[in-house]
Amino acid sequence: MRYAETGFNLEVDLSRGNIERVETDPRETELYLGGLGTNAKILWDRVPPEVEPFSPDNLLIFSAGLLCGTPAVGCNRTIVSTISPQTLLMAYSMMGGFWAPELKYAGYDKVIIRGKSPNLVYLWIYNDKVEIRDASHLKGKGAIETAELIKEELKEPKAQVSAIGLAGENRVYFASIEQGRSSASRGGIGAVMGDKGLKAIAVRGTKDINSARPVEFMELCNEVLEYIKVRAENPIKGVPPILAGLGSPQEMAIHDEEWHTTNFAWGNARYRKKDYWTEEVEKKWTESLENVRERFVSCYNCPMKCGATVSVPGISTYMMKCYSKLTYTMASMTDLDFGFKIAQRATEYGVDAFSTPQTMAFALELYEAGILTDQDMDGMPSDNEGRFYWLLDRIVRREGIGDVLANGTYWAAQQIGKGAEAYAHNNIKKHEQLPLKLGMLNPVYFLMYCTGEKINITQIEGQFPQAPYPKREQREEFVKDWFQVPDEKFKQYFLDWELRGENSNPYYPTVKMSCDIVDWQEKMHYIDDALGMCAGLSSFPLKPPYHIHNYPKFISSGAGIDMDEDKLTHAAKRYRTLVRAVNIRRGMRRKDEKPPEDHWKKRFPELEAELLDEYYKFKGWNNQGIPTKEALHELGLDYVSEDFLQRGILTDNEGTPSKETSAEKEKK
Amino acid sequence: MGEKKKKIVKTIKVDVDKCNGCRACEVVCSAFHATPKYGSNNPERSRIRVIRDPLKDIYIPVYAGEYTPSECMGRDKYTIDGKEYDECAFCRASCPSRDLFKEPDSGLPLKCDMCEDDPPQEEPLCVQWCLNDALTYEEREEEEEEEEKPEDLEIGLESLVDKYGLDKIMDTVARMSQKD
Numbered sequence: 001m002r003y004a005e006t007g008f009n010l011e012v013d014l015s016r017g018n019i020e021r022v023e024t025d026p027r028e029t030e031l032y033l034g035g036l037g038t039n040a041k042i043l044w045d046r047v048p049p050e051v052e053p054f055s056p057d058n059l060l061i062f063s064a065g066l067l068c069g070t071p072a073v074g075c076n077r078t079i080v081s082t083i084s085p086q087t088l089l090m091a092y093s094m095m096g097g098f099w100a101p102e103l104k105y106a107g108y109d110k111v112i113i114r115g116k117s118p119n120l121v122y123l124w125i126y127n128d129k130v131e132i133r134d135a136s137h138l139k140g141k142g143a144i145e146t147a148e149l150i151k152e153e154l155k156e157p158k159a160q161v162s163a164i165g166l167a168g169e170n171r172v173y174f175a176s177i178e179q180g181r182s183s184a185s186r187g188g189i190g191a192v193m194g195d196k197g198l199k200a201i202a203v204r205g206t207k208d209i210n211s212a213r214p215v216e217f218m219e220l221c222n223e224v225l226e227y228i229k230v231r232a233e234n235p236i237k238g239v240p241p242i243l244a245g246l247g248s249p250q251e252m253a254i255h256d257e258e259w260h261t262t263n264f265a266w267g268n269a270r271y272r273k274k275d276y277w278t279e280e281v282e283k284k285w286t287e288s289l290e291n292v293r294e295r296f297v298s299c300y301n302c303p304m305k306c307g308a309t310v311s312v313p314g315i316s317t318y319m320m321k322c323y324s325k326l327t328y329t330m331a332s333m334t335d336l337d338f339g340f341k342i343a344q345r346a347t348e349y350g351v352d353a354f355s356t357p358q359t360m361a362f363a364l365e366l367y368e369a370g371i372l373t374d375q376d377m378d379g380m381p382s383d384n385e386g387r388f389y390w391l392l393d394r395i396v397r398r399e400g401i402g403d404v405l406a407n408g409t410y411w412a413a414q415q416i417g418k419g420a421e422a423y424a425h426n427n428i429k430k431h432e433q434l435p436l437k438l439g440m441l442n443p444v445y446f447l448m449y450c451t452g453e454k455i456n457i458t459q460i461e462g463q464f465p466q467a468p469y470p471k472r473e474q475r476e477e478f479v480k481d482w483f484q485v486p487d488e489k490f491k492q493y494f495l496d497w498e499l500r501g502e503n504s505n506p507y508y509p510t511v512k513m514s515c516d517i518v519d520w521q522e523k524m525h526y527i528d529d530a531l532g533m534c535a536g537l538s539s540f541p542l543k544p545p546y547h548i549h550n551y552p553k554f555i556s557s558g559a560g561i562d563m564d565e566d567k568l569t570h571a572a573k574r575y576r577t578l579v580r581a582v583n584i585r586r587g588m589r590r591k592d593e594k595p596p597e598d599h600w601k602k603r604f605p606e607l608e609a610e611l612l613d614e615y616y617k618f619k620g621w622n623n624q625g626i627p628t629k630e631a632l633h634e635l636g637l638d639y640v641s642e643d644f645l646q647r648g649i650l651t652d653n654e655g656t657p658s659k660e661t662s663a664e665k666e667k668k
Numbered sequence: 669m670g671e672k673k674k675k676i677v678k679t680i681k682v683d684v685d686k687c688n689g690c691r692a693c694e695v696v697c698s699a700f701h702a703t704p705k706y707g708s709n710n711p712e713r714s715r716i717r718v719i720r721d722p723l724k725d726i727y728i729p730v731y732a733g734e735y736t737p738s739e740c741m742g743r744d745k746y747t748i749d750g751k752e753y754d755e756c757a758f759c760r761a762s763c764p765s766r767d768l769f770k771e772p773d774s775g776l777p778l779k780c781d782m783c784e785d786d787p788p789q790e791e792p793l794c795v796q797w798c799l800n801d802a803l804t805y806e807e808r809e810e811e812e813e814e815e816e817k818p819e820d821l822e823i824g825l826e827s828l829v830d831k832y833g834l835d836k837i838m839d840t841v842a843r844m845s846q847k848d
Binding site for chain 1 (some may be wrong): 688689691692694696699702703704705707708709710711712713721722723724725727751754772796797798799800
């Protein structure tokens with residue numbers, strides 16, 4: 001019997017209309033766990049670097065995590081993986097909600113989509129019955145609207161639906177996949193779904209998921225619940241309220257937005273408003289939120305309530321979580337009322353809440369600078385709010401200038417020219433970043449920005465405090481109950497970290513310490529992404545209920561795979577390296593691994609080079625960021641080094657530079 | 669009719685305003701009632717279901733009650749505070765009119781047993797797992813006339829008899845016992 005997983009994938013070829021149920025190899029689970037891990041393996045095996053994102057041969061994989069559908073609290077993530085049209089690298093955006101457990105109960109770990117349907121279709125999975133159904137009547141419908149219409153026509157209110165909106169249908173490079181209160185947004189995976197002619201996947205399942213050692217597994221779950229209660233009563237001291245608790249940042253609950261509004265940048269990631277947050281603003285924003293928030297909502301089997309139902313009078317109800325509350329507001333330099341209004345339309349269109357507002361603010365900057373002209377912006381209203389609506393509507397329809405902007409700031413700037421490139425200033429690997437501009441280089445964050453392959457800082461940071469505590473007593477207090485650390489040395493790193501003086505940024509944490517810290521933080525995210533665990537209970541917040549010490553027990557007793565900390569660390573390193581291998585094969589190199597140039601005012605080129613050199617070495621990568629033959633061998637990834645050697649990416653003499661690959665060249 | 673007897677009345681109080689729709693109650697219920705205990709998980713086997721319609725802000729945890737062989741003569745539909753609830757939304761019956769509270773394989777009815785366990789649980793598991801207190805538990809003592817309650821097996825058999833007729837069930841049982 002297979003435990004925790006179902007042992008079956010659903011292979012769907014939309015070109016031929018073929019559906020197959022394929023048994024998977026349990027040895028792959030042991031090596032790559034599941035979710036992101038096994039997705040990376042499939043993309044490595046089946047999507048060579050010559051395959052373009054919008055090729056029928058690109059795969060779009062919807063995967064449940066290994067422990068989704070078991071009682072593991074908060075384990076509900078769907079990991080969607082494909083090749084991104086924006087970055088041309090592997091995208092592995094994820095969403096919470098209810099879809100992944102439902103897929104497990106239907107009897108599948110993954111849905112692997114290939115080919116392209118000539119007409120718009122949706123997939124309906126009900127246990128063993130799987131159908132490709134016509135979706136022509138859903139063309140142009142909103143993502144949330146689509147889900148409701150599908151549940152109605154199937155007469156299945158308990159079905160869970162992931163759908164794209166107009167943006168995905170029109171292959172907008174930052175189109176999302178929406179699922180009620182959750183969305184997989186980053187990297188333009190919604191555009192790949194639209195390119196395949198797939199409007200939605202609806203799923204309903206009524207089968208069992210088994211645990212290997214049930215009593216032990218339930219005890220672990222109960223411990224997690226108990227610790228969640230402890231953390232609710234003991235918020236972390238010395239950090240902004242938004243970082244003090246568990247869950248994804250509690251944007252729907254917290255009214256004190258001083259930290260975000262005064263530290264993060266407004267407009268096109270440009271302006272700090274250090275004095276923005278006043279009593280008056282707080283009062284107004286509190287009212288705005290209280291007026292529209294109907295109820296806090298959770299994801300499957302999770303006591304946290306990170307999302308909320310939002311009902312703005314006059315427009316349809318939608319659900320929101322996390323930072324999308326602020327991205328539209330701050331990019332448009334308006335207020336929270338407008339933020340809630342436009343986010344509703346954006347959710348129905350199905351677009352990413354980081355890239356979209358930034359791309360619109362970027363367009364307006366270009367217009368102010370005279371690079372985009374009245375002719376380009378023909379018909380744009382004069383008021384600020386009107387302009388954002390107008391731009392959003394153009395982008396998702398790819399009308400006029402919207403057709404250019406729909407490719408995101410990097411590609412749009414290339415296309416517009418006339419100096420527009422300087423305005424696409426907040427990207428890493430062609431992907432829009434969190435709007436944040438700071439003073440002093442932070443070595444840990446430098447490494448995370450450079451090497452994070454989710455290309456999103458929130459998906460690599462988390463376990464180590466973002467900033468030092470001013471007083472030693474505070475730091476001693478913090479480390480007292482910090483049992484999540486993989487090694488006691490991390491406590492010392494934090495104890496000795498000062499705001500000023502020798503032991504402060506950028507030279508402290510030292511290069512060696514920075515490598516350790518980044519590796520730990522990244523590892524926890526990678527484990528979550530294979531198990532399907534929400535980062536909000538694990539890798540993202542400080543002192544989470546899931547950590548390197550209890551995870552092996554969850555995997556052993558849940559999935560029946562013998563696991564200890566070393567074996568888990570090794571497995572996570574294996575598929576993390578495989579993600580890198582997919583990207584290296586697509587041309588990613590050291591030169592791509594850098595933060596936005598203006599992220600910090602104070603930069604230290606020598607130190608930065610040393611950080612990257614040492615981190616690459618630490619990870620078993622050569623000075624170009626390419627995993628070495630020895631490192632690959634140690635991970636059982638000899639098939640990767642063979643491929644690298646064959647393609648000339650690695651040579652037997654590692655000193656010689658590797659040759660440029662096709663995906664590295666500018667896109668036609 | 670039996671004699672007067674003291675009885676513990678077990679009540680799960682449901683505060684729908686506090687429900688965030690996570691369905692942890694369904695998860696732990698189905699795990700607890702699995703064989704072996706906690707050995708598998710499947711909300712479809714749960715004896716509590718959250719009737720949810722998030723966009724309409726509807727979240728009602730409903731417990732599986734008695735099995736009924738026939739539908740009510742009519743159906744009910746509630747509107748509360750302007751929110752229209754589905755037909756029979758608050759009803760606990762395992763009934764032919766809907767797919768709620770039936771074992772997915774056999775169609776046999778499910779019924780909440782307040783997590784009877786040895787040693788007894790402090791509270792039903794759904795309550796233990798509801799950290800937001802949408803479900804809370806209360807016990808009180810009452811005096812009442814005792815009557816014989818049909819056991820699980822009898823309820824199950826009764827529903828099979830209703831579905832297939834007594835003769836067919838007897839035949840089947842006879843045939844199955846001959847096989848052994």
